[in-house]
Amino acid sequence: KNEVEQSPQNLTAQEGEFITINCSYSVGISALHWLQQHPGGGIVSLFMLSSGKKKHGRLIATINIQEKHSSLHITASHPRDSAVYICAVGTGNEKLTFGTGTRLTIIP
């Protein structure tokens, strides 16, 4: 079993829909990261959180430390949100463990 599990693996939705991507992990963490990988391959850090909730524009990330679970939400989704979203956890040793990613496609 992977230490970081994401679901779903693939998600297709209509423009405007509310999107939820889930991440579960099985180890103790110092922080959880949500990353966005564009079709060209470049990776951008969206959020880094160790508790509670963070919001940036239409993106919201939440984490439940007790349940070892995090969610990434996108409100009013847009085709430009189409990308692979990756969950990663840091375990305090300055290394990250990555999920396999969720491929999101937003149809106009």
Next chain:
Amino acid sequence: SQTIHQWPATLVQPVGSPLSLECTVEGTSNPNLYWYRQAAGRGLQLLFYSVGIGQISSEVPQNLSASRPQDRQFILSSKKLLLSDSGFYLCAWLTSPGLNEQFFGPGTRLTVL
């Protein structure tokens, strides 16, 4: 401002040929640097990381090696490429020790034929 460069952006190499991918960072000193590989349909896999000049830790046994000849330079190499070395290679540096926030370079797409 901090910037991370990788080159080349794409590379097509025959099996058995050597490899050298370079990563340089600007705007920081003594960074932790990382090499990752993303194979088709797979997640990011940590290959090497370095906490300083000449200090390399290898995460998985493989056909690749890494070197850090200067503080802000990290090189990924191979003497003889295998088909299985194909993938997307990303360099990253640690921006926030303790919270493990990493900033990724633009990546190099390697195809071994």
